[in-house]
Amino acid sequence: MAPFPPYEPNGTRREPRLREIPLRLLLPNLITILAICAGLSGIRLAFELRFEIAVAMVLTAALLDAVDGRVARMLKASSKFGAQMDSLADVVNFGVAPALVLYVYILDNAGAFGWIAALLFAIACCLRLARFNVMLEDPDRPAWKADYFVGVPAPAGALLVLLPVYLGFLGVPLNTTSAFIASGFVVAIALLMVSRLPVYSGKSSGARIRRDIVMPAMLGVVLYVALLFSYTWYTMALSAIAYLLVLPWGVRAYSKREAKEAAQIEPATDEAP
Template identity: 75%
Template sequence: MWPFATYETSARRRSPRLREIPLRLILPNLVTVLSICAGLSGIRLAFEDRFEIAVALVLLAACLDALDGRLARMLKASSPFGAQMDSLADIMNFGVAPALVLYAFVLNSAGAFGWTAALVFAIACCLRLARFNVMLDDPDRPAWQNDYFVGVPAPAGALLVLMPVYLGLIGVPVNQTFGFISAAFTIFVALLLVSQLPVYSGKSSGMRVRRDLVLPLILAIVGYVALLFSYTWTTLALTAAAYFLMLPFSVRAYGRRAAQAEHETAVDEASGSAA
């Protein structure tokens, strides 16, 4: 008798005629498992003082974690099993792995306060992901609000919270003072995760690029990737700083959209009353 449980792609009972699972249904889950392996390996390497590779693996885990859902939709391989796996991987790769790598690099110099900051960030990431999953099932949420996250998304939080590591690898002295500053910064990022701050998602279905801007955009992306390979930690630090600078513009854009939606609703109600 085969000792392993049958792989189920849905909550429904498996058809007796379906004895084999198509490979395309397994690929997204395989990517999810690889992302967990990368995140856990990053933690191990961080505690072995191999921080450059550790951070690279944590960022790779975040990229793979963002890829698996898109791969599942592209291959039409979404399943309840894959959704549960993805949620668990998100907690590991966006919450636990960055917090432990950061603790091994600098937060341990802040003692109990540093460990508390790491715990707060990991728990905040769990809460952020749980809230995101609940909001996906909210039928009353206006469609235009799908262009915005509520709070900083977990992948961006992982990128931001590792800024002390980027600065340390650039050459900023890693001492006790830097440890306490990093712990306070970690708690600040954790608060951004669970806040009500509207953050532009970049997933607007109406996004278009003017034809005359296509080639400059491609060159800009190539230039960014080249800088990322040549000046990795400086580029990541500047990227995190640019994300922070983007947040006020996101809040202002959300306010304008909310005011516009409220005005349109008032006009519709007035028209309905007149009719």
Template identity: 65%
Template sequence: METPFPPFDPHGHEKEEDARGPRLREIPLRLMIPNIITILAICAGLTGVRLAFENRYELAVGMVLVAAFLDGIDGRIARLMKATSKFGAQMDSLADIVNFGVAPALVLYVFLLDQARSIGWIAALIYAIAAGLRLARFNVMDERQQKASWQSEYFVGVPAPAGALVVLLPVYLGFLGMAPTKGFAYAAAAYTVVIGLLLVSRLPVWSGKSGGSRVRRDLVLPLMLAVVLYVALLMSFTWEVLALTVVAYLCTLPFGAHSWKKKYGTLTVESVPADLHGEQPREDDFDRGL
């Protein structure tokens, strides 16, 4: 009768590879660095939630922004170090939903939306779920082997990292002295729902990643000085600069849609006739990408 176990050798003669056991493959340290950054981003996002429950709101928002920053650079560092992997991609996706969806929603709810009771919680849920759907759509579109040329110029809907920065605008205003009244809480709940809808919308949003972007030589130094000035102001007047940044970003959305309409003759991505190279999107491209 056959058994699933190997026959017993009373003399203890074993093959050399069986005695040693399975050989563990060594992994270069550079492959671990992006994953470590991703883990630190998750830790920062969850720590921001804890700080919010402890009523240390400024630190909480700071940790959420740090998490968003780390989550935004881990993929770029992986590509620069040639350390990309399927494991890292899955880790990054899990970190995205925590740092761009769950953490901002909970911090906003604890700071203000709880004043609106169930309405505030529903708004937080809508935003968190919308962020998850937005990230799932991005992953589906990013995995395609053949990508339309417009994908290097535009996002479909507001990207999740920008959504995390933008949705916290009521918190920035609260830090600037706006009282957390019930009226403000209901307005913030409506604002949160709108941002969630922008995440899952088909609004074309300029990505700024186009390889064709060029800066005139005489504008290079002024642009660098402008970046230094922005960072200096951000360090000195953090909440004022963040609030103005959010307002400025929201104001740019109509310009991105207008630019798209000028190129493709439509205001939504789903009905674009063809990309710049004449490639026709497949009928199920946007159905699979939500």
């Protein structure tokens, strides 16, 4: 008898079992594991007061999280095991790691209130991910609603909640007042994550792009990456602020789409009798 149980990607024995697992099935899971390592390393570096590298590790975890799902789809290596593992990794990378980095960096200056804020954010991330997983299994959810998240997604919430750290790197003083302000900001982001606020996901626009804006879009991406490497914390701070400013636009677009879909359903309902 083998000392370890066999790897079952989909958790079922009804499908044909392979004696050897192809590497392409393991690659997305390895990327997820690397993301967990990056998030946990960020926590360690924060306790060692190496905050810039700690934040960089959290950002790296977010990047790897964006990659693993796409790699799984490209290689046709999606599995139930990978989906569950990715969800658990998100709790660490986007809930626990940012909360502890923030607490060590600034929130501890607010005492118990700062810890409560960090705790609320981590719990909000867990609730957000659990609700997302449940909504994926809802067969009655209209297809067009897949273009919108319900509440701020966990990766975006992690990048937003670190805004006080970005500003601290840019010279904003770290004192008791700023710690209380940062704690209030953390609680606000936690509420946005568990709210019913429709947030545009960008999935529909990612499939196609108009031919006349292909070149400007490519140059825009190059410019953003160049700014990110040259002026990292300015770029991250402005990106977080811009994301918050764009949220009302997503609510407006959702309302228009909902009204349009309702108008299309009503005539069909009237014709049915």
